[in-house]
Amino acid sequence: MFSLTMFLSLALSVVTVSTSSLGDAQVAISPLNASYIDSRHDYWNARQSNYSPSCVVYPKSSQDVSVAIRAIRESGSRFAVKAGGHSPNNFFSSVDQGVLIDFKSMTAKSYDAATTLATYEPGSNWGQLYEFYQQYDRTVMGGRLSGVGTGLALGGGLSYLAPQYGMACDSFTELEVVLLNGTITTASTTSNPDLFFGLRGGGGNAFGVVTRYTVQSHPIGKFYAGTLIYVLDHAQKVLEATHDFIAYNIDPKANILVTYETLTTPDVLLNLDEVIVVFIVYDGADPGAAFSNFTQIPRLLDTSKPNKAYTEVADMPIPYTAELSRADNVFRIGAHQISGSDAYREVYDRYAAWADANKGLYVFVSLNFYPVARSMTDASRARGGNAMQMPDGPWFWVNYLLSTPPGLLLDLHDRVQASFRAMVEATPSAPGLPLFLNEAAVDQRPLASFPTYRRLQQIKREYDPDGFFANKTGGWTFD
Ligand SMILES: Cc1cc2nc3c(=O)[nH]c(=O)nc-3n(C[C@H](O)[C@H](O)[C@H](O)COP(=O)(O)OP(=O)(O)OC[C@H]3O[C@@H](n4cnc5c(N)ncnc54)[C@H](O)[C@@H]3O)c2cc1C
The missing domain is CATH 3.30.465.10 (Uridine Diphospho-n-acetylenolpyruvylglucosamine Reductase; domain 3)
Structure with missing residues (x-):
């Protein structure tokens, strides 16, 4: 050192x-x-x-x-x-x-019981933060998986609790920020409000470096939660159950993450190269019928049970997880309407056909459905809204993950990426819905899909006047 x-x-x-x-x-x-x-x-x-x-x-x-x-x-x-x-x-x-x-x-964290505000530095991951705040029966809004870091909140931040409290950035109350001239300042609704607005979902690497987050914490108890695993034969039934959950669930305590996962190995034996994993999470002991569309479908495995701590929920295993892989991983994102739209079927059909046709060129691919509930967009708006200004739910984001082998020849790597991109673009996102910045590829230019884009461009000009961030580090473009 x-x-x-x-x-x-x-x-x-x-x-x-x-x-x-x-x-x-x-x-x-x-x-x-x-x-x-x-x-x-x-x-x-x-x-x-x-x-x-x-x-x-x-x-x-x-x-x-x-x-x-x-x-x-x-x-x-x-x-x-x-x-x-x-x-x-x-x-x-x-x-x-x-x-x-x-x-x-920089991993300091604290809790003020009088105000119920939580303060943390950017160096912990969500698992560490959830564990710390659990001792106070509180939590902070972060990600669904414990290993992800705090940069997530600057890009919005989607957790299982979002239908109750909105995105992670909606719970920011004050941020300490190092500006690009080195000045240390604070951003809140009353101090540098434009900067605060930009940092609420406008992404890291754009306006300044956040060195401390002060956020509204939320009460946390025990969860009914688990993983339901299905074989591929039930793909269509799970797809329809996913549609119905996104379209009709109105219980903000219930949430799902539906993931179709495909390995590169040939489907010679019982389709075991493909699996469907549904994470069900209920903030409370009894989900009632919230997940019955999924539990009616025969499962290979079902780990759901009550009495789980939030830290356990954030550690629920993913079978063919790219979280563990050391491959070249990219995300792409789509945003789609659910009512009166067949987009959920189209994205699945195109994904499945691509995964079949490209065996051998990837390690792993997956398709992940994220519901955006009406209660979530309401909760966001009630807290002042964020840079996405999300239109009323229900609608959904769909994440595509492509994991390619390290060392794939450059030409081959570029061809696989281009063909994956074309597959995603074949089902265009719905006009008026913001792309989820946290899981967008850089060429998707998610900020341009936000209704607040012009305001973000102005904030960018104000806080990065000579293009220091824009020219000297990677990140989203604003032109
Ligand atoms: C396995 C996996 C699971 C995921 N699950 C979720 C999920 O449940 N919900 C969700 O919303 N997203 C999720 N994501 C997406 C995730 O939010 C983004 O990848 C996010 O960028 C990760 O933040 P990080 O701190 O880990 O990453 P980093 O790569 O360290 O940071 C992300 C960006 O933010 C910038 N940044 C980080 N900290 C600061 C700071 N203090 N000040 C200024 N800029 C900063 C970085 O420079 C970088 O541009 C997941 C991603 C993966 C790979």
Whole structure:
């Protein structure tokens, strides 16, 4: 490990920052350093581990972040900001020959029982945050899986609790932000309200670096939850049950995540290369008939039961999980109407045909249905709304995951990606629905689908006037 002073001189050849203001951030420069190796390899999309940062900075405070940002700006270096490393998009939280700011040393968290507000730094993952707040019988709005990081909340943040409380960003009350000139400020409805608006679902890497989140916490008890696994023979029945849940469920405590998963292996034996997994989650002991459309269909496995802690819900296993794989993973997203639309059938049919036709060219593909309930869009609006300004539910997002083998020849890799993209684009998203930024590919330009896009462009011009973020790190484009 090196001090930030050495980082400035060795990695950036910059010596103009006073050492007294450097804070005590640690810096890893050697590719053989254990922390450096860990930071470089800990990406959900393994492709990003191919890049070699010139150094990795581990800030311990917003002052350290401010110093690093000023130094990076002065040097003209490229850089990236990394929380949980789950963005599949290259250079969003990874960098080649530039400075990686890794938040893993900023993990402070606290709870104020008087106000029920929770405050946390960006370096924990959701499992760690859920576990911490569980002792107070509270939780924060985050993701459905424990391993994902806090960058999720800046892109909206969809959890099983969203039909009750809206997206994760809807619960922000105040953010501490390091601006791109190094100034440390706060953003809330009363302080820098435009910045606050942009950070509520407008994504990381756009307006500033968030160093502390203060959020409204929510009560948490025990859940009825589990995983239902079906063989492919029941694909159509599960599809219709998914349609009916999205279209007709009005209980905000009930939520599902439906995933069709296909391995590259040939379907010679009982179609075991394909499986359907439905996560059912009910905030309470008795879901009543909320999931009966799914439980009527014969299951290969059913782990659902009451009395599960929220941390267990966030750790529910995925069979062929790309969370565990070290492959090249990309996401694409679609947004579709449910009423009077056959889009749910079309996306499934195209996905299934593509998965069959391209055996051998991927490790794993999956198609995932995310309901957007009316109660969720109402809850978001009641809290002031976010950058997506989501139209009234019900409608749904559909996520497509493509996992290709590391080392696939570049030409082949590009051809598979192009054909996967064409498959997704064959079912265009419904006009007027925002694309889910957290799971969009960079070429999908999700921000342009938001009704607030013009306002976001203005905020971008105000907070990134000389295009520092736009030019020196990866992220969403605003033009
Ligand atoms: C297995 C898996 C499960 C997922 N499940 C969900 C889910 O349930 N709900 C959901 O909404 N999304 C989900 N996602 C999508 C996820 O929200 C995005 O991938 C998100 O970008 C991950 O955040 P991160 O902190 O892990 O990633 P990172 O790649 O570290 O960060 C994501 C982006 O935010 C920026 N960023 C991070 N922290 C800050 C900060 N403090 N200030 C400024 N910019 C910052 C980064 O630079 C990067 O551009 C999932 C993704 C995966 C791979």
